[in-house]
Amino acid sequence: GAGVSQSPSNKVTEKGKDVELRCDPISGHTALYWYRQRLGQGLEFLIYFQGNSAPDKSGLPSDRFSAERTGESVSTLTIQRTQQEDSAVYLCASSRGLSYGELFFGEGSRLTVL
Amino acid sequence: QKEVEQNSGPLSVPEGAIASLNCTYSDRGSQSFFWYRQYSGKSPELIMSIYSNGDKEDGRFTAQLNKASQYVSLLIRDSQPSDSATYLCAVNTGNTDKLIFGTGTRLQVFP
Numbered sequence: 001g002a003g004v005s006q007s008p009s010n011k012v013t014e015k016g017k018d019v020e021l022r023c024d025p026i027s028g029h030t031a032l033y034w035y036r037q038r039l040g041q042g043l044e045f046l047i048y049f050q051g052n053s054a055p056d057k058s059g060l061p062s063d064r065f066s067a068e069r070t071g072e073s074v075s076t077l078t079i080q081r082t083q084q085e086d087s088a089v090y091l092c093a094s095s096r097g098l099s100y101g102e103l104f105f106g107e108g109s110r111l112t113v114l
Numbered sequence: 115q116k117e118v119e120q121n122s123g124p125l126s127v128p129e130g131a132i133a134s135l136n137c138t139y140s141d142r143g144s145q146s147f148f149w150y151r152q153y154s155g156k157s158p159e160l161i162m163s164i165y166s167n168g169d170k171e172d173g174r175f176t177a178q179l180n181k182a183s184q185y186v187s188l189l190i191r192d193s194q195p196s197d198s199a200t201y202l203c204a205v206n207t208g209n210t211d212k213l214i215f216g217t218g219t220r221l222q223v224f225p
Contacts, residue, residue, distance in 0.1 A: 004225070031211055033213065033214070036196055041217065042215055042216060042217035042218045043202065043215040044216055045212070045213070048211070048212050048213075050210075050211055056210070056212050058212075068218065077132070091157060091158075092168070097205050097211055098146040098211045098213065099146065100146075101160070101163075102148065102160035102163060103148075103160075103204075103213060105157040105159075106157065107157055107159055108157055
């Protein structure tokens with residue numbers, strides 16, 4: 001498809017397990033973003049990739065969170081030793097660059113930690 | 115001070131009225147400003163982008179930017195019940211494409 005694709009759409013895991021969330025951006029989009037949205041809350045910035053530059057990791061809440069992106073393609077967000085407070089929808093978005101306009105969002109990965 | 119601030123609402127307006135949504139931001143170097151709409155259980159979708167001081171109109175929507183006062187607003191004319199959603203203000207930081215969102219304002223348009 002032509003949009004941002006995220007998988008899995010839903011993930012239920014037990015506390016202490018590791019999870020990996022995947023984002024496939026729109027082809028040609030150099031920028032890729034991860035946000036976290038807890039129930040009833042706004043979008044919390046996690047990390048931002050721009051081309052081959054070093055990512056801006058300033059929003060990652062702890063060292064249990066990490067993300068990778070290979071070139072301008074797929075990104076994975078990994079959460080190690082999950083905690084109940086990690087339960088949220090994780091949204092990925094991609095863009096050609098803000099001067100060109102908007103971020104395009106995926107449908108999100110809903111993570112539930114029991 | 116939060117980087118992007120919005121009143122959480124809810125803002126309730128009658129059908130046909132003008133809804134006014136406001137946002138303030140802290141980084142004087144910000145250059146790109148966006149309004150997104152998010153329906154419950156859905157991902158955000160772009161309503162308006164604005165980059166220069168002044169007004170920008172698109173249909174029933176008008177975005178207003180005042181960099182000196184560090185605020186951006188969204189006016190929705192002839193509000194419809196289908197406009198009921200959460201409206202998110204987003205602002206870039208400094209000279210980067212890092213985009214920070216406000217917590218959103220919930221708008222309710224009643225018939």
